[in-house]
Amino acid sequence: MSAEALYSPQLLDHARRPRFTRGPPAGWTIRGTAGVPGCADHVELFVVAHAGRIVDVGAVVQGCLVAQAAASALAGTLRGRAVGEAAAMAEPAALLAQIRAQVPAGRMACVAVAGLALQAGLRGG
């Protein structure tokens, strides 16, 4: 696989201009964390919801560009959604479509980690 197929312009754009607020946004109501076993990727995700709608998403992402871009894509998708719809947005396939990257199987965990952090937050941890 070529590096260009993985590091698509969309992936790099998300990694360079993340759609999430860096760090915990004021008034967050949901917080979740997730890591990738055996690798340095770790995401802490924050959601600010008003009247059942997501108005802001914050994140602290430690890890590779793929994890950073996927967290950004997730944040962009979540804004304006109902909290009840959020879990479905965390599917890796949906995030991959946004970052237009051909991610090798060995790095799909990097795509998934932000979604896992969201799901952990929705479960209350």
Added chain:
Amino acid sequence: MSRRRDFPCLEQLDDQGRPMCYLDSGATAQRPRAVVLAEEEYYLQFNANVHRSAYPWSARATAAVEGARAKVAALVHAAPGSIVWTGGTTDALNKLALMLSGTLEAGDRVVTTVMEHHSNLLPWQRLAARGVEVAYADVHDDGTLDIDDFAAKVTDRTKVVAFTHQSNVLGTINPAEELVAIAHEAGALAVVDAAQSVPHMPVDVQAMDCDFLAASGHKMLGPTGVGFFYGKPEHLARLQPAFLGGGIVEQVTLEGPPVLRPPPHRFEAGTPPVAQVIGLGEAAQYLLDLGMDRIRAHERALVEHALKEFRALPGVQVAGPPDPAHRGGVLAFTVRGVPPEDVNEVLKAEGIMVRFGLHCAEPLARRLGIGPTTRATFHVYNDLEDVDRLVGAVRRASALEVAA
């Protein structure tokens, strides 16, 4: 001096028709054909156990294992009887820590350094549970050992000093003779982790005057699962083996204790890895034939070229001493705004094999504040073309830069 033609793995082309660019010898080296054939010859022609049986195959296997011991001994300028087979450096250092622990009391001190591989930290740290104090000599920011701090930490309660001859992350070559002298002045024994030096440079245990020295077969062009430690004969004569079993005894009674065979056999309980030992002997001979001075000069030229090229790459930071005279063929680096996992992805796509992470030296990464790095390491089969491919790929990886 590139010796690619001796290494069958490197004669292959990758799936895009490019020559193999193997820059991970610090993790494990390639094997020359002669090493593989030596192991094969044992399995196909005289497969038998050693030291125990009185038929020709066993005699030949025994002679091959003892011949290998002589070759490895010659490589480090030791007497064959002072070379003990182990499973590798990690196994050797653990055995040495276990054996020496019997001579340590609560309040005694072991001094090591913050640049150690975990294999030369954890076996000593475990002794802390028995009241032994473990102290760590610091490094300077340029990745060289702080000799003053080392000397200050070697107090008169220090019984063992254990340090790496060459850092597996920084490439730093430590002044082993000087460090051993500091240990001896305090009455301490000096244990040298030579896993990264024996395969790459002249190592002379007599000149170094170390008490023990350990290395791994698989990093010195030999097989996996085998290594050795050197021990001064007077220490081997008095130390008790860490493991007991067949092959190390002259007499066993139910009343005990056993009468042990003389060194080195008393430290080799059980059947040794015969094929691997024979392969390791062949690897030692291969290195001797090439000449360790020439190998060191070759790798120094590669690392010098790499350092010069890397300095011209914006945002690329190389860890370790800037002077190639003080470093081996190791190049650990970071690329600004590009995590090592992504640097590796670009290198992988270009057919370059390196390693990224903390390289089993987490305290060192923390001390230097560098975190995970990408590491390229060289050996006899690498050439300037490999270095140039690496430099080109790192330049392309740096284009992915993302502002932190």
